[in-house]
Structures are given as structure tokens and as C-alpha cells.
Amino acid sequence: GQQLNQSPQSMFIQEGEDVSMNCTSSSIFNTWLWYKQDPGEGPVLLIALYKAGELTSNGRLTAQFGITRKDSFLNISASIPSDVGIYFCAGHDDKIIFGKGTRLHILP
């Protein structure tokens, strides 16, 4: 079946640093989605990308839909403590396939 490879699995950064994570797939998706999940809660949609090459921002978050429609990246600028959580990418065609997540930790 379709699979998404999300990397890195975990990140440990200092507050104020920029963050970059990405997702790749062997299949083409029509839509790429990025979610954030806080402990004990359901995922919350951050950014949705609908067109190959599309670059979309949501505050300090920027995501791009790869030209080949097989990859996407998410950048977070100037990280703050509330950015801690798990970030999931998801590819959407007929159904939604989720990556395994990138766990973001911010060091004190």
C-alpha cells in the first residue's frame, strides 16, 4: 500500500531555532496536509497544499508541495515552547495516508 516517509523522527532544538521536516512518497498525491498533535489530543490541521509547487504560509509555518507531487516540507521559523508536539504529514488522494510523525522537542 501507499506509504509516506517522514523525517526526521525526532528533533531536539533550542528555542529560537528554525525547524525543517519533510515527507516523501513513492506515490503521487493530489493534496498534502500538515497536522500538529499535542499530547492527549487529536491532530489539528496546520496547512493544506493543493497544487504542485505551491508554497503556503501560516504565521511562522511555511510548507511546500513538491513539483513531482511526491514530497512536501514544513518549516517553522524562530521556534517557541508551544511548538513542541508531533507533526504529521498526510497525503490525500481517494483516502488520507499519514506519515509516522516528527517529534519536536525544545531544549530549555
Next chain:
Amino acid sequence: NAGVTQTPKFRILKIGQSMTLQCTQDMNHNYMYWYRQDPGMGLKLIYYSVGAGITDKGEVPNGYNVSRSTTEDFPLRLELAAPSQTSVYFCASSYYRVGVDQPQHFGDGTRLSIL
């Protein structure tokens, strides 16, 4: 302002028992979804529904059943609980198909343990 409500929040079952996980939404959304999330993993789609009376299988439907008799409710049933079904279950809804400028709204999850 309830959004997507899941009950119960926690449950422990014995192997072979059955139970229904409840999900209701008050946003008049057409689409509803059930996911499971295993530790350290992303979400996997179990079943989804595009409207009342219509359901379809997702990525991992075996061992589960759903029904959609109303727009608001989308219960998930486990008939013969197995240890492999220990997971956190999330229900979600969207007005239209996700990817057409329609976000999914997730419930807070049901944590299910099968012993």
C-alpha cells in the same frame, strides 16, 4: 461549540468482548472518519462515511464495523476484541472531502486497551 465528541475517553476490555465507540459531531458535516493511532505511529484510516447511510472501508477495516444512520453520529463497533486492537481511536469530520479547502476536525480520542 462542542465540535467532535468521542465517548468513552478510556476503556479496558477483555479479549473477546465487544463494544461500541461513540462519535458525534454538531457541525452538520457530511464526511466522518475513524482512525487508529498506535504508539509512535501516524493515524491509519479504519472506515469513513461520506453521508448518512453510506460507509466505506479505509486502510485497516478488519475487526471493525460502522454505521451512519444520521449525519451527526458515526459509531465504531468492535465485535471480538483482540490485543492487536489496543490503540487510540480518533473520530474526525469535515463538511466536504478534505483537500477541497475543508479541514478535518478531530475528537480528543478514545484510549482502548485489550487485555
